[in-house]
Amino acid sequence: xxxxxxxxxxxxxxxxxxxxxxxxxxxxxxxxxxxxxxxxxxxxxxxxxxxxxxxxxxxxxxxxxxxxxxxxxxxxxxxxxxxxxxxxxxxxxxxxxxxxxxxxxxxxxxxxxxxxxxxxxxxxxxxxxxxxxxxxxxxxxxxxxxxxxxxxxxxxxxxxxxxxxxxxxxxxxxxxxxxxxxxxxxxxxxxxxxxxxxxxxxxxxxxxxxxxxxxxxxxxxxxxxxxxxxxxxxxxxxxxxxxxxxxxxxxxxxxxxxxxxxxxxxxxxxxxxxxxxxxxxxxxxxxxxxxxxxxxxxxxxxxxxxxxxxxxxxxxxxxxxxxxxxxxxxxxxxxxxxxxxxxxxxxxxxxxxxxxxxxxxxxxxxxxxxxxxxxxxxxxxxxxxxxxxxxxxxxxxxxxxxxxxxxxxxxxxxxxxxxxxxxxxxxxxxxxxxxxxxxxxxxxxxxxxxxxxxxxxxxxxxxxxxxxxxxxxxxxxxxxxxxxxxxxxxxxxxxxxxxxxxxxxxxxxxxxxxxxxxxxxxxxxxxxxxxxxxxxxxxxxxxxxxxxxxxxxxxxxxxxxxxxxxxxxxxxxxxxxxxxxxxxxxxxxxxxxxxxxxxxxxxxxxxxxxxxxxxxxxxxxxxxxxxxxxxxxxxxxxxxxxxxxx
Numbered sequence: 001x002x003x004x005x006x007x008x009x010x011x012x013x014x015x016x017x018x019x020x021x022x023x024x025x026x027x028x029x030x031x032x033x034x035x036x037x038x039x040x041x042x043x044x045x046x047x048x049x050x051x052x053x054x055x056x057x058x059x060x061x062x063x064x065x066x067x068x069x070x071x072x073x074x075x076x077x078x079x080x081x082x083x084x085x086x087x088x089x090x091x092x093x094x095x096x097x098x099x100x101x102x103x104x105x106x107x108x109x110x111x112x113x114x115x116x117x118x119x120x121x122x123x124x125x126x127x128x129x130x131x132x133x134x135x136x137x138x139x140x141x142x143x144x145x146x147x148x149x150x151x152x153x154x155x156x157x158x159x160x161x162x163x164x165x166x167x168x169x170x171x172x173x174x175x176x177x178x179x180x181x182x183x184x185x186x187x188x189x190x191x192x193x194x195x196x197x198x199x200x201x202x203x204x205x206x207x208x209x210x211x212x213x214x215x216x217x218x219x220x221x222x223x224x225x226x227x228x229x230x231x232x233x234x235x236x237x238x239x240x241x242x243x244x245x246x247x248x249x250x251x252x253x254x255x256x257x258x259x260x261x262x263x264x265x266x267x268x269x270x271x272x273x274x275x276x277x278x279x280x281x282x283x284x285x286x287x288x289x290x291x292x293x294x295x296x297x298x299x300x301x302x303x304x305x306x307x308x309x310x311x312x313x314x315x316x317x318x319x320x321x322x323x324x325x326x327x328x329x330x331x332x333x334x335x336x337x338x339x340x341x342x343x344x345x346x347x348x349x350x351x352x353x354x355x356x357x358x359x360x361x362x363x364x365x366x367x368x369x370x371x372x373x374x375x376x377x378x379x380x381x382x383x384x385x386x387x388x389x390x391x392x393x394x395x396x397x398x399x400x401x402x403x404x405x406x407x408x409x410x411x412x413x414x415x416x417x418x419x420x421x422x423x424x425x426x427x428x429x430x431x432x433x434x435x436x437x438x439x440x441x442x443x444x445x446x447x448x449x450x451x452x453x454x455x456x457x458x459x460x461x462x463x464x465x466x467x468x469x470x471x472x473x474x475x476x477x478x479x480x481x482x483x484x485x486x487x488x489x490x491x492x493x494x495x496x497x498x499x500x501x502x503x504x505x506x507x508x509x510x511x512x513x514x515x516x517x518x519x520x521x522x523x524x525x526x527x528x529x530x531x532x533x534x535x536x537x538x539x540x541x542x543x544x545x546x547x548x549x550x551x552x553x554x555x556x557x558x559x560x561x562x563x564x565x566x567x568x569x570x571x572x573x574x575x576x577x578x579x580x581x582x583x584x585x586x587x588x589x590x591x592x593x594x595x596x597x598x599x600x601x602x603x604x605x606x607x608x609x610x611x612x613x614x615x616x617x618x619x620x621x622x623x624x625x626x627x628x629x630x631x632x633x634x635x636x637x638x639x640x641x642x643x644x645x646x
Contacts, residue, residue, distance in 0.1 A: 056148045057186030058444070059170050060215035062163060062177075064224040065257075065439055069154065071163055071177070071269075076150040077132035079124035079143065081111045086142035096143060099134045100124055111142070125168065126150045150270075151177075157266040159227050161283040162220070162258075162384065162437060165269035174280060176218070176437065179383055183441065186215035216450065217442040221257035226250050226528075229557045230260040233532075233550050238264045241537035241546060247284050247416050248532045250554070253424035253520065255455035256433030258382075259528060261285050286380075286387040289413045293500030293543070294350045294482075295423070295518050295531075296409030300358050301347060301473060302426045303370035306466045309361040312344040312473060319346075323353035326400035330356060333499070347473045348481030350497060352408045359407025364398045367407065373461045374422040375432055376414055382435045383453075390414045409500065420531040423518050426470050427494065427526050430462035475523035479571035485548035486519045487573050488556050489582050489625040490566030494526075495519030495551065497543035502536065512536045517547035521555055527564060530554050585632060587622030588615050593636070605631040612637040 062071040079096065086092050093108035100107075102123030110118055119125060125148075132145050151166045164175020172181035189212030230248045237246055243264075250260035263284040267275040282288070304310045321337030322329050332338065332352045338345070346354030359367055371377070377392040391413035393402050405411040417435060425432040434456040441451040462470075474494035477483040482497045498516035501508040515537060520529035532547045532554075540546065575581050583603045588596060593613050596606065610616075616637040620626060 056170060057188050057212035058149060058214040059151065059166070059186065060184040060444060061217045062184075063217065063219045064222045064227070065219060066224065067219065068224045070159060070220070070222075070224070071151060071153050073149040074152045075129050076126035076148050077129065078126060078146045078148040079120040079132075079135055080146050081118050081120060082142045082144065083111050083113060083115065083118065084142070086111055086140075092140050092143060095138055095140060096120060096124075096135065099131055099138070100127065153269045157268050158231060159222060159260075159262065160266050160269050160280070161263055161285070162222065162261050163269055165272050165280070175283070175384065176220070179385055180218060180438065184215040184218065187213040189213070214444050217444050218438060219440040219442060220437050221252075221259065221439045222261070222437065223259045225561050226554075226558050227260040227262065229554055229561075230262050230530075233553050234262055234264050237534065237546075237550055241534060241539065243534045243537045245284055245288070245535040246532070247288065247535075248530065248550075248554070249285050249416055249420050250528055250530045250558070251420050251424055251435065253428040253433075253526045253529045256421070256424070256435045257439070257455070258435055258437045261437070281386070283384060283386050285416045286382055286384055287415070289388050289390050289415055290514050290533075290535075291410055291412065291500040291503065292414045292419055293409045293498035293514070293516065295419060295496050295498035295516050295543075296412070296414070297347070297350065297355050297407070298423050298426050298470065298474065298496050298518075299371060299374050299376075300355050300362075300367065300407045302374075302462050302466060302470050303362055303367055304358040305469050306370070306462045307362060307366060310343050310358060312347065312469065313342055315343045317341055317343055317346055317351075317354050317357060319351050319353050321353075323356050323404070325356060325404040328401050328404075330401075330404055344473060344476060345481075348477050350477075350482045355408040356404040359403050360400075362407075364395065364403045367403065368392070368395060368398065370461070371406070371412075373432070373459060374425060375458065376412070376418055376422065380415075380417050380421050380435050382417055383438050387417065388415050390418055409498065416531055416533060420518065420529060423496075423520075423531070424526075424529050425461050427467060427474070427520055427529070429464045430460055430467045432458040432461050434458055471520075471523050471526070474520075475571055478519070478523075480574045482544045483517065483519070483548055484573060484575075485544055486517060486552045486555070488521070488552060488559070490568075490570070491521050491555070491559055491564070492523035492567065492570045493519055493521045493552075493555060494523035495548070497548060498533075499541065499543045513541040515541055515543040515546045517543050517551045519548070519551040519555060521559055522564060522567070523570075527562060528555070528558060530558075581628045582625050583628045585618075585620050585622055585624040585626060588618055588632070588634065589622070591615050596634075603628050605629065607631050607633045608636055609633070610636040614638060 058073050061069055063069050089108060089111055093104050093111060097104040097107045100123045107120060110120055135143065136145055151170065153163065162175055164177040165173055166177050167173050170185065172178035172184065177184065189210040230250060234246050234248055246264045248262050249258065251258055265279050267280050272280045318340050319332055319337035321335060322331045330352060338349050338351050341349065343354060371392065377390055379387045379389055393406065393411065402411060421432065421435050436453050438453045440449045443450050471494055474496055475492060478486050478493045478495050483495045486493055486495050496518055500514050502512040502514055504512065514533055514535050516531065516533040518529065518531040520526040530551050532550045534546050537546050614637060615634045617635040619633045
């Protein structure tokens, strides 16, 4: 069939119209994509081409309450490779391996990987700045030095369980480092560039630098000096007693701030792999649970005083050495008992039958109600990981025997942080605070405080008047009772001893104990409370013999450092046979030799120098408190001798 020219022209015109319409639609679509989605598509394309070399943010520093650095960062670069940009892999591997001191074959295998960017690891991660500069000086194509840093703990094992440590990527793994990782770690930056599919940098493209945002600095409630005193005493105690563990906490009882926290055995944070994982994973002051023994009697005492179940000075009690409860005979620690005594002496003597009587007067609902209100059986909420709850009897399980043993600290299980927090409430006027170790968050660039952790009141537990009675009773324990080894001349110190048998395989061990002491000062206005527990010391196992002297030494050094001055209005210490009394050095300057022996009253020895019949200088100075029998050194001269003598 023959097609006419008119038909052909019509068909060609129709095809032309269709083509014009199609190309118009395509142009419109291309214009739409280019104009409206161009930036978005360009960004997506660049993202697919973009490669990044990371720059780590500086992790925030950790400091004590006075700004002393406890953890900070040191430069520790990482070597990275862009395989597609490397011209001679074998030569590159040889030179890099030589500087880093690692296997050439391992470096060669790494840089030949079919990846855009690879790390030279492990030998090329977190290297010294000297090695990093040597790599830069080689100017090897495809080898890049990325800025990085690692955590440094300048004081070694100091406060290690509180601080914790970080991993290879500077992420917090334990302690404060883990608890506040999000605020400490900051936001990483990078240098980015555009490359083709083979990793070669695109011609005409430039590098882009995204500055890292450093983490916030953190000031803790810890006091470096108090912590150092505590660490020193724990080290000495471990040598002396060869204990399984030793735990110590110092707290400001007026606000819940932790001034010091330590335990033994310890570890060095940046060498944590050198010790058993249990050493660094278990922060014993908040993790370890055990029967507290007689330090728990403070809670029974506070409850009985608050409920007016006892008058410490006027109520009397006779202790035959045991008490019969529910068919069980519960014994006092002193064989034969303490005999007739006031309830104040019950506290001083840590008499178990006397505290069983207080528990019975309270009844189980009241006693266990106070125990709960003082925070036992639940976590304190301290800002450290790994805290335990402790164990209390269920009320359905509490019979006469359970009530009796709980009253003197047996059968229940507590943590050290619960113990010191509860006792702080008992002596600070009756307010239970939530303990904490974080204090202020600080901008690393400006030094400005951006946030603070405020004291948090949990509840009011007892009245101020009851708390005052507790303080006075515990001061008498140190001056006249089982806590005499914590007595510090010139300072009012209160406290309580504790000796508890360890439970091993469900039974009380006759030979292993946890001995403890909790002390505070000044007794009438406490500024610091210190708790020390020694797990299975070798030799004598009594809290008053083992733990009380440790607390004495901590307080004796901490109180002057804290600016707390000695006073003369403390309770007079009672001495037992064998103990050396403390006496006051009299003023003997100006006295004649013939007068000395009467004035010294056989309390001192004399050592003299010089000639003459009159004392013109003495050492120690008048008013100094020393042990009876100490030597006073005197210099003799004439009444008018005004020369300066040694």
